[in-house]
Amino acid sequence: MSTPSAATPHDVTTAPRGVDLAHARWRKSSYSGGANDCVEVAELGEHAAVRDSKDTDRGPLLFSTMAMRALVAGIASVSNSEHCG
Numbered sequence: 001m002s003t004p005s006a007a008t009p010h011d012v013t014t015a016p017r018g019v020d021l022a023h024a025r026w027r028k029s030s031y032s033g034g035a036n037d038c039v040e041v042a043e044l045g046e047h048a049a050v051r052d053s054k055d056t057d058r059g060p061l062l063f064s065t066m067a068m069r070a071l072v073a074g075i076a077s078v079s080n081s082e083h084c085g
Helices: 065-084
Strands: 039-044 047-052 061-064
Touching: 047 065, 061 065
Parallel strands: none
Antiparallel strands: 039 047, 047 061
């Protein structure tokens, strides 16, 4: 999988500089099957936060919207190619 050319070194960070997580609405993947062993995502305007559902006290990773879209598109592309082949 190639890296998007528009990516910058600041597309992903662990430091929530100025991003308010107090009212984040976390949601789990529909593929989690009810188990507490997946990631949770919260949309935060210009960012998306991703955290481990087993360790919610650990700080989340923050992705720029562009980086999150590239990540999801890449995962979907790999997933689709595995199901079709």
